[in-house]
Amino acid sequence: MERFYIFVAMANQDDQFKKVISHAKEYGYVFQSSEIYDGLSAVYDYAQNGVELKKNIRDYWWKAMVQMHDNIVGIDASIFMHPTTWKASGHVDAFSDPLIDNKDSKKRYRADVLVEDYCLKIEAKIDKEVKKAAKRFGDAFNKDEFIATNPRVLGYQEKIDGILSRLGKSLEAEDLVDVKALIEELEIACPLSGSRNWTDVKQFNLMFGTKLGASAETAMDLYLRPETAQGIFVNFLNVQKTGRMKIPFGIAQTGKAFRNEIVARQFIFRMREFEQMEMQFFIKPGTQKEWFDKWKETRMKWHLSLGMGEDNYRFHDHEKLAHYADAATDIEFKFPFGFKELEGIHSRTDFDLKQHEEFSGKKLQYFDHEENKSYTPYVLETSIGLDRMFLAVFSNALMEEELENNTTRTVLKLPAVLAPVKAAVFPLVKKDGLPEVAKEIIEDLKWDFNVFYDEKDAVGKRYRRQDANGTPFCITVDHQTLEDKTVTIRHRDTMDQRRVAISELKDIIKKEVDVKEWLMKM
Numbered sequence: 001m002e003r004f005y006i007f008v009a010m011a012n013q014d015d016q017f018k019k020v021i022s023h024a025k026e027y028g029y030v031f032q033s034s035e036i037y038d039g040l041s042a043v044y045d046y047a048q049n050g051v052e053l054k055k056n057i058r059d060y061w062w063k064a065m066v067q068m069h070d071n072i073v074g075i076d077a078s079i080f081m082h083p084t085t086w087k088a089s090g091h092v093d094a095f096s097d098p099l100i101d102n103k104d105s106k107k108r109y110r111a112d113v114l115v116e117d118y119c120l121k122i123e124a125k126i127d128k129e130v131k132k133a134a135k136r137f138g139d140a141f142n143k144d145e146f147i148a149t150n151p152r153v154l155g156y157q158e159k160i161d162g163i164l165s166r167l168g169k170s171l172e173a174e175d176l177v178d179v180k181a182l183i184e185e186l187e188i189a190c191p192l193s194g195s196r197n198w199t200d201v202k203q204f205n206l207m208f209g210t211k212l213g214a215s216a217e218t219a220m221d222l223y224l225r226p227e228t229a230q231g232i233f234v235n236f237l238n239v240q241k242t243g244r245m246k247i248p249f250g251i252a253q254t255g256k257a258f259r260n261e262i263v264a265r266q267f268i269f270r271m272r273e274f275e276q277m278e279m280q281f282f283i284k285p286g287t288q289k290e291w292f293d294k295w296k297e298t299r300m301k302w303h304l305s306l307g308m309g310e311d312n313y314r315f316h317d318h319e320k321l322a323h324y325a326d327a328a329t330d331i332e333f334k335f336p337f338g339f340k341e342l343e344g345i346h347s348r349t350d351f352d353l354k355q356h357e358e359f360s361g362k363k364l365q366y367f368d369h370e371e372n373k374s375y376t377p378y379v380l381e382t383s384i385g386l387d388r389m390f391l392a393v394f395s396n397a398l399m400e401e402e403l404e405n406n407t408t409r410t411v412l413k414l415p416a417v418l419a420p421v422k423a424a425v426f427p428l429v430k431k432d433g434l435p436e437v438a439k440e441i442i443e444d445l446k447w448d449f450n451v452f453y454d455e456k457d458a459v460g461k462r463y464r465r466q467d468a469n470g471t472p473f474c475i476t477v478d479h480q481t482l483e484d485k486t487v488t489i490r491h492r493d494t495m496d497q498r499r500v501a502i503s504e505l506k507d508i509i510k511k512e513v514d515v516k517e518w519l520m521k522m
Helices: 013-026 048-067 084-089 111-140 143-149 151-172 176-185 229-233 236-242 288-304 351-360 386-397 434-445 459-469 479-484 502-513 515-519
Strands: 004-008 030-032 044-046 072-074 096-101 108-110 202-205 208-212 220-224 249-258 273-283 313-317 327-335 338-349 366-368 373-375 378-385 398-403 408-412 423-427 451-453 473-477 486-491 497-501
Touching (some): 013 386, 044 048, 048 515, 096 111, 096 176, 151 176, 229 351, 273 288, 288 327, 288 338, 338 351, 378 386, 408 459, 423 459, 434 451, 434 473, 434 479, 434 502, 459 473, 473 502, 502 515
Parallel strands (some): 072 249
Antiparallel strands (some): 030 044, 208 220, 249 273, 366 373, 486 497
């Protein structure tokens, strides 16, 4: 029986990320959009396995966020909204990124991202120091104590904190001159040309414009929504009244949003068309600190329930708060290119409802029967990028393992609850009635799980394909099956094989992939 004993680390971050992108295409997860026409920058299509993984992530979020909470409901607001919506929300006047051009390469960059990437390089130095110390001290190594006391690490961290603090204050004050000065002081060069010949920093609005109407003369100027939250806010009163909702309560939705990202990069991490999973939680003014802490804890537990490693997550409090917020933090994930934002948790105060009340002329308040008064609720937001979550899951799962027989296997260790295909069923050979039995098993299992039939190549090669595809279970039908109605079931992660009755398959698979089993870990 094959066994693995060494995890083979990817050579470096760039190589690892290239393997992620290549694997996503080769195994039918993500394709470049319009590839036969040379593609469209920062736009991607989810392929046959990708669409299943994406759906499973969305369902896992929806189950935890909506179905498991008595006071949270869902909506599906339209992409097109009245243009005044975006005036009220502040997007028309203030939804922009600080951009800077390199005069030599003619390439445009987000100024804040250049600075953040500089800080990531310093973080890499911290990681290097930690790994060196861990190797030196062995089992006696205390990572937290080392980070808190080592002078070199403390110096690196102090430098990072100082840079990000200055960047945040400059952006908040819209002091773009100082943002450029910071880039120059840090001697940040163009990643493409190595040149430090920069233009001034300018703001660029990110919304896509379009028109609604039968003719150009009468058409109304619209925007593709840059976020899904406003569809919730404008429907606040409709949902509250029709659902007879009492504060505190939440409204959740998933859906597409569109941003004209000038510096779209890192595969599906930053795209021009993307999907969000958001929940706006309406609360009594004055309780926002309590709920902010509560949702920070709840959302982190959701992430950790997937078993992708506690060390891969961290909170990052905002130095620069949005004009509507009184508290904000990001849940960051360790992607192949470093820690980056995966989910945002924001205390939005009463800004949104008051803005829409002012611009629409319609009262958007909640009448509290217990206090016998009306007030504008405060809002606590949780917002996660579905595409970023997809990338986090996929990149974390992809690994290479060296086996005892000196061969390696590429395996995609997706959380079983999210895996596109839960089980693959193989006949040992394409004769003697084995394919017929295998297809009978498929017909039975497909009512409960997404399953796959494969009869091509040797069983070993079929195992490898399913390992690389992320399938948790492989089921092999052989000649013994005809005698005693048992099959061999193989587990992707351990490669353990055992003989079980066909009648047991459904329960075995369900125990590993059932949403309840995973969410109960929260």
